[in-house]
Structure formats: structure tokens, C-alpha cells
Amino acid sequence: MKEAGILFVPAEYGHFRFRASDAIISGMAHEHPLTSFTDRLIVGDALDVLPQIPSASVHLVCTDPPYNLGKDYGAVVDRKAWDEYERFTRAWLAECVRILRDDGSLYVFMGVRFIARLYAILEELGLLFNGWITWHYTQGTGRTIGFSPRHEDILYFTKSTKYTFNLDAVRIPQKYYRERNNMRGANPGDVWTFSHVHYSNPEREAHPTQKPEALIERIVRASSNENDVVLDPFVGSGTTARVAQALNRRYIGIDITPAYIAMAERRLAQPFAGFDSVDPRAQRRPRDIPGKHKVSSAD
Numbered sequence: 175m176k177e178a179g180i181l182f183v184p185a186e187y188g189h190f191r192f193r194a195s196d197a198i199i200s201g202m203a204h205e206h207p208l209t210s211f212t213d214r215l216i217v218g219d220a221l222d223v224l225p226q227i228p229s230a231s232v233h234l235v236c237t238d239p240p241y242n243l244g245k246d247y248g249a250v251v252d253r254k255a256w257d258e259y260e261r262f263t264r265a266w267l268a269e270c271v272r273i274l275r276d277d278g279s280l281y282v283f284m285g286v287r288f289i290a291r292l293y294a295i296l297e298e299l300g301l302l303f304n305g306w307i308t309w310h311y312t313q314g315t316g317r318t319i320g321f322s323p324r325h326e327d328i329l330y331f332t333k334s335t336k337y338t339f340n341l342d343a344v345r346i347p348q349k350y351y352r353e354r355n356n357m358r359g360a361n362p363g364d365v366w367t368f369s370h371v372h373y374s375n376p377e378r379e380a381h382p383t384q385k386p387e388a389l390i391e392r393i394v395r396a397s398s399n400e401n402d403v404v405l406d407p408f409v410g411s412g413t414t415a416r417v418a419q420a421l422n423r424r425y426i427g428i429d430i431t432p433a434y435i436a437m438a439e440r441r442l443a444q445p446f447a448g449f450d451s452v453d454p455r456a457q458r459r460p461r462d463i464p465g466k467h468k469v470s471s472a473d
């Protein structure tokens with residue numbers, strides 16, 4: 175497991191905000207070597223920091239950006255006019271596409287209000303569609319008029335047709351023993367159930383939109399290999415960086431709110447004691463089909 179590294183930007187630079195004009199290594203040109211960023215948590219506006227990361231250098235972008243639903247994130251309140259939010263989204267995504275290696279993959283979380291426009295932007299930026307994953311959660315706010323929301327979505331695109339996908343690393347147990355089933359496990363499909371990290375969970379951080387680690391774990395295991403670089407430009411409480419660290423990937427985490435970067439740094443300095451969430455299907459044991467003989471317990 176790698177140790178956390180944090181990049182502190184001098185206080186006189188806009189309250190710890192990293193700006194494009196503030197070189198990480200003084201005297202360097204626009205882009206900096208990848209090693210200036212890897213295994214670092216960076217305080218700054220993604221739109222300022224991303225342009226400094228070298229082109230075609232990152233294997234996986236996995237990010238959960240602000241959804242423009244009015245959350246207070248400390249350094250920013252997440253409420254823009256939708257057209258402005260669309261310009262913001264296009265701008266940071268264009269940078270991610272530039273930074274992504276040709277064999278790289280990109281996963282972006284989004285709420286239902288913007289997911290359709292996000293899909294169109296990703297196609298316009300020249301990425302190739304690979305999957306639309308629905309994250310279904312079992313608890314959340316209840317509506318008294320209309321249906322209570324119980325999912326968010328993750329769009330999965332690649333930069334080319336050649337990309338990493340480690341299916342064996344993310345298989346889940348089959349439901350039944352069956353001759354035609356691969357008893358090493360099933361593909362987890364594109365509807366994933368993970369509960370939120372509950373407020374009573376000791377792993378819960380004081381961040382309003384912390385994501386479950388096992389959800390990110392599946393993405394990182396499937397779409398990267400050990401020592402690959404995983405970028406999250408909206409790292410929040412540090413979930414993506416924590417998972418990358420635990421799985422021996424290199425990470426780059428950016429967030430505009432200094433308190434969240436400090437939170438993520440503390441989190442990454444803790445010994446790793448296992449992921450804070452689990453897909454209930456990952457715990458099932460294959461059963462005999464009622465009325466049929468068991469075929470085999472192993473592939």
C-alpha cells in the first residue's frame with residue numbers, strides 16, 4: 175500500500191487554491207512530469223490543475239463530479255446555471271480526454287438531471303461508449319409526492335477499442351451450479367447494488383457525497399492494472415485515491431476544498447482494514463437448481 179502525498183500550495187495563492195499560473199515546480203513549462211502528480215492529493219480547481227498534467231499519461235479516470243444540485247462543498251456551492259454547468263463539464267472532460275492514454279478508460283458518475291447531456295458530451299469529445307452502469311442504493315431520502323430516487327448512473331467510455339478490462343478480477347459468484355455457467359463467477363452486469371456509507375459507519379467521513387469504496391474498487395480492478403495511474407479530479411473525501419492506494423495503483427486526486435484534501439490525506443494515512451462496503455451478490459454461494467442434480471462445484 176502506498177503512502178499518501180499531499181501537495182500544499184502557498185497560502186498567498188488564493189487560499190490554497192492551485193492556479194494555472196502557480197507552477198508546481200517553479201520554472202517548468204505548462205505541463206509537468208507525471209511524477210509531480212502521482213500519489214498526490216492536490217488542492218485546486220480541476221480546471222487549473224488538469225492542464226498541467228501531461229497528455230496521454232493516465233490509464234483510468236474515475237470521478238464523481240459535483241452534480242449541480244446545490245450541495246455546499248465548503249469552497250464552492252454546487253449551483254450553476256445549467257448552460258454554465260455544461261460548459262464547465264465539457265472543459266474538464268476535454269482535459270481528461272487529453273490526459274487519458276490511448277488505451278485508457280473513463281468512468282463518470284452523474285445524477286439523472288444531467289446524465290443525458292453528459293452522454294452526448296462524451297461522444298462529442300470522441301470517446302467510445304462502453305457501458306451505462308446504474309448504481310442502485312437501498313436507502314436514501316423519501317419523497318411523499320413522486321418516487322423516491324434510488325439510483326445514480328456511471329458512464330463508462332474508452333479512448334480507443336484497445337483497453338484494459340480484467341473481467342476475472344471482478345466476477346461475482348454464480349447464483350446456481352449449472353453446466354453452462356462459468357463457475358469462476360459471473361460478470362457483475364451493469365446494475366450494481368451498494369448501500370451508501372451510512373452515517374453510523376465508522377468509515378463515514380464528514381463529506382456530503384462520500385461514495386462506497388467497493389463501488390470504486392470494481393471500476394479500478396476492472397479497468398486498470400497494478401502500478402497504473404488513476405485520476406480523480408473531484409476526489410472529495412478521497413475514496414478513489416484510497417481504493418487505488420489499497421490496490422497498488424498510483425493515484426492523482428484533486429479537490430477545490432482544502433478541508434476535503436486534508437480529510438483525504440488523513441484517510442490515506444490510516445492502515446487499510448478492508449473496503450467499507452460490499453455488493454451483497456459478492457457474498458452469495460452458488461446453489462443447486464431446484465429439482466436438478468449438482469453438476470460441478472468448480473470450473
Ligand SMILES: C[S@@+](CC[C@H](N)C(=O)[O-])C[C@H]1O[C@@H](n2cnc3c(N)ncnc32)[C@H](O)[C@@H]1O
Pocket residue numbers: 218219220221238239240241247249250381383384385386407408409410411412413414428429430431434
Ligand atoms: C461529488 S463530490 C466527490 C465525492 C467523492 N467521490 C467521495 O467519495 O468523497 C464532488 C467534489 O468536487 C469538489 N469540487 C467542486 N468543484 C470543483 C472544482 N472546480 N475543482 C475541483 N474540485 C471541485 C467538491 O469540493 C467535492 O468534494
